[in-house]
Amino acid sequence: MDxxxxxxxxxxxxxxxxxxxxMKAGQKCPEFVKDVTIKxxxxxxxEGEKKLE
Numbered sequence: 460m461d462x463x464x465x466x467x468x469x470x471x472x473x474x475x476x477x478x479x480x481x482m483k484a485g486q487k488c489p490e491f492v493k494d495v496t497i498k499x500x501x502x503x504x505x506e507g508e509k510k511l512e
Contacts, residue, residue, distance in 0.1 A: 465487050465488060467488075469497055470488070470490075470491050470492060470493070470494060471492040471493065471494040471495070472490060472491075472492060473494070478490070
């Protein structure tokens with residue numbers, strides 16, 4: 460899975476965004492900025508990968 464997905468749920472502007480969840484599949488929001496307060500953990504990634512197997 461691509462860890463650099465452009466998704467509303469990981470966007471820094473999601474709380475005040477007027478376009479939230481209005482983008483169609485494949486579209487990239489020009490205002491997207493990754494929320495740096497959301498931390499990725501290697502443990503969480505490993506657990507998610509194991510569940511998919």
